[in-house]
Amino acid sequence: MLKRLGIVGFGASAIGFINGLIESGKVKDYRITVLERGKDYSHNTISGVRMDGKIFISHGMGGEIYIPLEIQAKTVEFYLKFSGYTPTVDKRVGIVNYLKSFERDGRKIEFGESFSDEEIYKRFYHHGFEPVKSYFFHLGTDILKETNKNIYEYFSSFENIEFLFGTTVEDVEFGPPHRVHTNRGDFEFDELVIAVGRSGHRLMERLKEKYPQLVRPNQFVDIGVRYELPNHVMDPFSDMYEVKVRYRTKTGYICRIFCQNPAGKVTLEKYEDFTTVNGYSDSLHKTENTNFAILVTTRFTEPFKDPTGYGVNLAKLANILAGDKEKVILQTYGDFKEFRRTKRLGRVHPTLDSESYILGDANLVFPSKIRESLVDFVENLEKVIPGASYFDNLLYAVEVKFYTNKFLNDIVEGLHVVGDCSGWTRSIQYATSMGYMRAVGMKIQSL
Numbered sequence: 473m474l475k476r477l478g479i480v481g482f483g484a485s486a487i488g489f490i491n492g493l494i495e496s497g498k499v500k501d502y503r504i505t506v507l508e509r510g511k512d513y514s515h516n517t518i519s520g521v522r523m524d525g526k527i528f529i530s531h532g533m534g535g536e537i538y539i540p541l542e543i544q545a546k547t548v549e550f551y552l553k554f555s556g557y558t559p560t561v562d563k564r565v566g567i568v569n570y571l572k573s574f575e576r577d578g579r580k581i582e583f584g585e586s587f588s589d590e591e592i593y594k595r596f597y598h599h600g601f602e603p604v605k606s607y608f609f610h611l612g613t614d615i616l617k618e619t620n621k622n623i624y625e626y627f628s629s630f631e632n633i634e635f636l637f638g639t640t641v642e643d644v645e646f647g648p649p650h651r652v653h654t655n656r657g658d659f660e661f662d663e664l665v666i667a668v669g670r671s672g673h674r675l676m677e678r679l680k681e682k683y684p685q686l687v688r689p690n691q692f693v694d695i696g697v698r699y700e701l702p703n704h705v706m707d708p709f710s711d712m713y714e715v716k717v718r719y720r721t722k723t724g725y726i727c728r729i730f731c732q733n734p735a736g737k738v739t740l741e742k743y744e745d746f747t748t749v750n751g752y753s754d755s756l757h758k759t760e761n762t763n764f765a766i767l768v769t770t771r772f773t774e775p776f777k778d779p780t781g782y783g784v785n786l787a788k789l790a791n792i793l794a795g796d797k798e799k800v801i802l803q804t805y806g807d808f809k810e811f812r813r814t815k816r817l818g819r820v821h822p823t824l825d826s827e828s829y830i831l832g833d834a835n836l837v838f839p840s841k842i843r844e845s846l847v848d849f850v851e852n853l854e855k856v857i858p859g860a861s862y863f864d865n866l867l868y869a870v871e872v873k874f875y876t877n878k879f880l881n882d883i884v885e886g887l888h889v890v891g892d893c894s895g896w897t898r899s900i901q902y903a904t905s906m907g908y909m910r911a912v913g914m915k916i917q918s919l
C-alpha cells in the first residue's frame with residue numbers, strides 16, 4: 473500500500489524534497505498531497521515579484537548546515553534546466569564551467585564568482601581575513617514565474633502527486649499518523665513535510681509552543697552597523713557579487729561583512745516598537761555610495777537565554793538616543809573611532825533620508841567589546857580595501873540580525889521540517905538542497 477505523504481507549502485524546500493523523491497525512485501512508494509496556501513502555483517515565494525532569483529554555490533552562506541558542493545551544483549542545474557537554459561558543453565569541463573555554459577535564447581546565464589582573483593584572495597587571507605568563496609547564477613526575476621510553472625507541470629505529471637492550492641494549514645498534531653488541520657478540512661498522513669518558509673511563521677510559532685522539545689534554543693545574535701562609503705572604494709571588487717569575509721577581531725569576536733549593496737541605499741527596518749537599519753540596491757536608481765552591514769556575532773551561554781532580547785534592547789537604546797523610536801543614529805567613522813559625537817558630515821552623503829536619523833554617538837549604544845570589534849574590523853579592512861576607514865565614511869546604528877530557533881528533525885517519526893521555517897536555511901540554494909537531502913535520506917550536519 474502507498475504511504476500517505478503530506479507536504480505543507482510549495483516553495484524552494486518542497487521543490488527540493490519532491491525532486492529528491494523522484495530522483496531516488498522513492499516517489500513510487502507514496503501518495504503525495506501538497507497543501508499550499510497560495511491560490512495557484514504562481515503564488516508562492518519563489519515566484520515573488522520582488523525575488524531576485526540569485527542562486528549561490530557556497531559554503532557558509534545561505535544556511536547553517538553542510539551541503540556538499542555536488543548537491544549545490546545539482547540544485548543550480550535543476551533550476552537552470554527548468555528555467556529554459558541548456559548547457560553548451562559537457563560536464564567533463566568541470567562542474568562550474570559546465571553550469572556557466574548554460575544559455576537561453578543565445579544568452580549566457582549571468583554568472584559571478586567571488587575571490588576568483590588569486591591575488592585578491594591571498595591579500596585578504598594574508599591579513600587574517602577568511603574570504604568566503606562563492607559562485608552565483610542569476611536567473612532573473614522575470615524568468616522565475618516560468619521556472620515555477622515548469623516545475624509545477626513536471627511534478628503534476630506524476631499521477632500520485634496532487635496539489636491543493638488555497639489550503640492554509642492552521643495546526644498540526646504530530647503522530648504518526650500526523651493530523652493536519654486546514655481551512656479546507658482535516659487530513660491524516662503517515663509522513664509529513666513542513667516547508668512553509670518564513671511566511672509560515674504563525675504556524676511555526678504554534679508548533680514551537682506545542683512541541684518545545686523539538687526546538688533548539690538559540691544562542692546567537694549578530695549586532696553591528698550599516699556602513700556606507702563611496703562606490704569608488706569598492707570598485708576594484710565590482711566583479712564580485714559581494715566581498716564576503718569574516719575576521720577574528722582582537723576581542724575574540726568574529727566580525728563579518730553582510731548584505732553588500734553597490735550604488736545602493738540605506739533604509740530603515742521598522743519593528744513594532746523599535747527600528748534598525750538595513751540596505752538595498754535598486755536597479756533603476758543608482759547612488760554614489762555602497763553600503764554593507766558590519767556585524768559582530770555574539771554568542772551567549774547559560775544562564776543567559778535571551779540573545780534576541782539583547783539585540784532588541786541595543787536597538788531600542790539607539791532609538792532612545794535618536795529621540796524617536798523610528799530614528800537611528802548616524803555617525804562618521806572617524807568620530808566613532810575617536811569617541812566624539814558627529815556634528816557635521818564630510819564628503820560622504822547619507823542615502824538614508826534626513827528624517828530618519830540623528831547625528832549622534834553610537835559609542836553610547838554599544839558595549840565596549842562590540843565597539844572594539846567594529847573598530848578593529850574596519851582598521852584591518854583598510855589594509856585590504858584602501859579607503860574603507862576614511863574619516864567621513866558613515867555608520868548607522870544599529871543593525872541586528874536575529875537567528876530563529878532551530879527545529880530538530882529526527883525526533884518525531886516521519887516528520888521533516890525543511891527550509892527556512894526549520895531555522896537552518898535562508899536561501900533558495902540551501903532550502904532546496906535541504907529538502908532534497910532529507911528526501912533521499914542523506915545525513916544533514918549543522919555547521
Ligand SMILES: Cc1cc2nc3c(=O)[nH]c(=O)nc-3n(C[C@H](O)[C@H](O)[C@H](O)COP(=O)(O)OP(=O)(O)OC[C@H]3O[C@@H](n4cnc5c(N)ncnc54)[C@H](O)[C@@H]3O)c2cc1C
Nearest residue numbers: 481483484485509516524525526641669672891892899900
Ligand atoms: C524579496 C525576497 C528576495 C529573495 N531573493 C533571494 C535570492 O535572490 N536568492 C536566494 O537564494 N534567496 C532569496 N530569498 C530567500 C528565499 O526566497 C528563501 O530562502 C527560500 O525561498 C526558502 O524556501 P522555503 O521552501 O523554506 O520557503 P518558501 O520558498 O518561502 O516557501 C514556503 C511556501 O509555504 C507556503 N505557506 C506558508 N505558510 C503556509 C501555511 N500555513 N499553509 C500552507 N502553505 C503555507 C507559502 O505560500 C510558500 O509558498 C529572497 C526572499 C525574499 C523575501
